[in-house]
Amino acid sequence: MLAFIASVSLPNQKTDRREGLSSSTRERLKPLESRLIETVRAENCRREHRIFTAKPHMAGSARNYELAQYVAEQWRKYGLEDVQLIEHPVYLPWPVRYEATLVDSREKLSLKEEPIPEDPDSYSNEVGIPYCAYSADVDITAPVVYVNSGNPEDYDLLQKQGVDVRGKIALARYSVPYSYRGFKALTAQKRGASALLLYSDPAEDGFKKGAVYPAGPWGPESHLQRGGIVYDFNLPGDPRTPGWASVPGGRFLPAETAVSMPTIAAAPMSYKDARKLLSMMTGPTAPQKWQGGLPLQYRLGPTSDKLHLVIENDKKVRSIWNVVGRLRGTERPDEWVVLGNHRDAWVFGGVDPSSGSATMMETARAFGELKRSGWKPRRTLIFASWDAEEFTLTGSTEWGELEADKLKAGALAYLNVDSSASGNNFTAAAVPSLANFLREVARDVPDPSGGSIYDLWASRNKSDTPVTTRLGSGSDYTVFLNFLGVPIADLTFDGPYGVYHSIYDSFAWIDRVGDPGYRYHAAMSRYWAVAALRLAECDYVPLDYDAYAREVKIYLDETERAGRDRKMAIDFQAALSAVERWQKNARVVLEAARKAAESGDSKQAEHAHHALMKVERALLDEEGLAGRPWFKHLIYAPRPTYKAMVLPALTEAIEAGDEARARKEVDRLTRALNRAAAVLQP
Numbered sequence: 001m002l003a004f005i006a007s008v009s010l011p012n013q014k015t016d017r018r019e020g021l022s023s024s025t026r027e028r029l030k031p032l033e034s035r036l037i038e039t040v041r042a043e044n045c046r047r048e049h050r051i052f053t054a055k056p057h058m059a060g061s062a063r064n065y066e067l068a069q070y071v072a073e074q075w076r077k078y079g080l081e082d083v084q085l086i087e088h089p090v091y092l093p094w095p096v097r098y099e100a101t102l103v104d105s106r107e108k109l110s111l112k113e114e115p116i117p118e119d120p121d122s123y124s125n126e127v128g129i130p131y132c133a134y135s136a137d138v139d140i141t142a143p144v145v146y147v148n149s150g151n152p153e154d155y156d157l158l159q160k161q162g163v164d165v166r167g168k169i170a171l172a173r174y175s176v177p178y179s180y181r182g183f184k185a186l187t188a189q190k191r192g193a194s195a196l197l198l199y200s201d202p203a204e205d206g207f208k209k210g211a212v213y214p215a216g217p218w219g220p221e222s223h224l225q226r227g228g229i230v231y232d233f234n235l236p237g238d239p240r241t242p243g244w245a246s247v248p249g250g251r252f253l254p255a256e257t258a259v260s261m262p263t264i265a266a267a268p269m270s271y272k273d274a275r276k277l278l279s280m281m282t283g284p285t286a287p288q289k290w291q292g293g294l295p296l297q298y299r300l301g302p303t304s305d306k307l308h309l310v311i312e313n314d315k316k317v318r319s320i321w322n323v324v325g326r327l328r329g330t331e332r333p334d335e336w337v338v339l340g341n342h343r344d345a346w347v348f349g350g351v352d353p354s355s356g357s358a359t360m361m362e363t364a365r366a367f368g369e370l371k372r373s374g375w376k377p378r379r380t381l382i383f384a385s386w387d388a389e390e391f392t393l394t395g396s397t398e399w400g401e402l403e404a405d406k407l408k409a410g411a412l413a414y415l416n417v418d419s420s421a422s423g424n425n426f427t428a429a430a431v432p433s434l435a436n437f438l439r440e441v442a443r444d445v446p447d448p449s450g451g452s453i454y455d456l457w458a459s460r461n462k463s464d465t466p467v468t469t470r471l472g473s474g475s476d477y478t479v480f481l482n483f484l485g486v487p488i489a490d491l492t493f494d495g496p497y498g499v500y501h502s503i504y505d506s507f508a509w510i511d512r513v514g515d516p517g518y519r520y521h522a523a524m525s526r527y528w529a530v531a532a533l534r535l536a537e538c539d540y541v542p543l544d545y546d547a548y549a550r551e552v553k554i555y556l557d558e559t560e561r562a563g564r565d566r567k568m569a570i571d572f573q574a575a576l577s578a579v580e581r582w583q584k585n586a587r588v589v590l591e592a593a594r595k596a597a598e599s600g601d602s603k604q605a606e607h608a609h610h611a612l613m614k615v616e617r618a619l620l621d622e623e624g625l626a627g628r629p630w631f632k633h634l635i636y637a638p639r640p641t642y643k644a645m646v647l648p649a650l651t652e653a654i655e656a657g658d659e660a661r662a663r664k665e666v667d668r669l670t671r672a673l674n675r676a677a678a679v680l681q682p
């Protein structure tokens with residue numbers, strides 16, 4: 001027991017320091033961390049995983065409500081406090097009809113995933129109609145055109161080749177690198193297609209990548225990828241409540257007018273079905289890069305036969321349920337460390353998100369055990385099981401809006417785990433200020449294959465700090481970062497995974513292929529727990545704004561170059577000076593915090609702590625971004641592809657070729673950077 005308390009070698013200041021912790025706090029935490037690490041059990045993760053994946057549990061379903069109750073009940077048993085189910089009535093359409101019939105042959109496409117004997121859950125009769133959430137309705141008969149990845153440049157090429165997509169059905173493949181399906185919908189909508197079919201080509205996630213499930217991790221012939229196409233890069237959360245929470249009896253706008261609502265219809269398809277359409281394409285041969293993994297000549301189209309396509313959704317408001325529980329802080333109850341994972345799945349959610357849900361249960365249980373041993377956190381730990389992430393990051397967004405004031409006043413960080421393990425490859429995305437902290441935690445948590453998580457992570461990525469700091473969107477951290485200015489981290493172990501959002505993303509997929517033995521589920525639970533413990537107990541919040549400022553300087557350089565390339569005269573000098581000042585102040589404050597903590601000057605350490613907590617908030621601007629005021633962060637925003645856009649307000653102005661606006665935006669950015677520097681004024 002308490003294995004690593006024994007190694008009391010004299011610390012080398014540089015490598016042995018753990019930011020935020022004085023050496024005495026660190027010594028005090030070591031046995032607690034060991035205890036968390038030892039308490040977490042892989043077999044518990046497996047047992048929890050089986051419970052979450054037993055049935056389909058889409059947002060709004062009775063089963064997902066049942067699971068919310070289950071989570072709450074368990075958390076209470078573990079010893080969490082103030083455990084609550086929080087109801088949000090939100091616009092949450094479900095599918096009613098999805099049919100695709102070839103007109104001449106009268107052949108109906110199957111639009112169905114085949115069960116496989118190795119995965120008994122795949123025989124479930126509770127799997128709903130596959131669909132793209134927030135699709136418009138359509139009932140049309142039209143030829144189909146192949147649009148490759150469905151990006152703007154793909155439509156440009158079609159136009160050059162004389163293939164008209166207007167009024168036709170566009171058939172796009174999911175793409176690698178990943179591009180959000182909502183962007184494909186927006187592009188198809190802009191180009192005048194009458195509907196969009198999204199299919200998984202075997203070159204992306206099927207047999208061209210390797211053995212397909214159940215023999216391997218890749219997608220079998222009939223797998224299809226459900227998912228939202230909502231324009232949540234404009235506005236996440238309930239489209240009826242932009243910027244405030246959806247609560248029973250609250251104020252609601254009509255959903256149809258929201259900037260997040262598509263006007264095009266879209267639906268997912270397997271390569272088994274898409275193959276029929278692709279083999280009927282006429283017209284020019286598609287370019288080499290457009291040729292996919294199916295054994296046929298990909299052509300641009302249109303198809304020789306027309307397709308009768310019917311997509312219909314109900315337009316219902318449904319209740320979703322977040323579960324929130326906490327361990328109240330004894331000294332600083334209003335300072336929060338938030339751990340979140342979404343519970344709702346498109347079907348069984350083997351990886352996405354039930355691997356994370358199982359991990360969250362085990363993490364909560366481990367903290368409960370620690371509490372039972374007499375420990376109580378200095379600050380409040382909040383555990384959140386979000387609902388309806390798959391729709392439009394709905395549950396986390398509504399809760400973030402509901403608790404905005406408290407979060408802005410007192411949140412240290414939000415630690416998100418969506419899928420915890422589809423393989424053994426540790427991956428972390430975070431604001432630059434948390435990168436060093438994440439690295440330090442990784443040094444102290446064992447990797448199931450030996451050594452620390454850090455050892456493998458660093459060597460695999462050939463980097464000392466392989467944290468992705470350019471933050472886009474795609475999971476529940478968005479409201480915390482972009483709306484509230486709370487530092488975020490997003491953690492996962494990933495690996496080859498070709499069954500995303502299909503019925504094969506299941507218990508058996510994880511148990512047989514993705515993480516047999518649940519060792520990486522447990523590793524993530526340990527990592528998450530140690531990170532949360534350190535934040536709850538730290539002497540000052542371990543946010544490194546020296547690193548953040550350094551990174552923003554790089555963004556400024558890139559953006560200045562982009563402006564110059566467009567022959568724009570934008571003066572970056574004031575922005576650069578502000579960053580320099582910010583960086584200088586950050587160094588001074590962090591050094592002062594270290595000294596104060598080390599010498600036991602808790603008043604000084606507190607002072608630094610409170611300054612550090614305000615910096616991320618200072619990077620918000622209440623006006624938000626042009627056309628999407630919900631997004632208030634001036635350093636990061638998602639592009640419609642979900643890829644990161646840095647210095648988004650300024651970058652958008654430059655990309656739009658609007659020099660006057662770019663000048664205004666560089667001023668606005670400078671003011672934010674000055675605010676960040678000012679809160680760290682020594």
Ligand SMILES: [Zn+2]
Pocket residue numbers: 342352353389418419
């Ligand atoms: Zn997810």
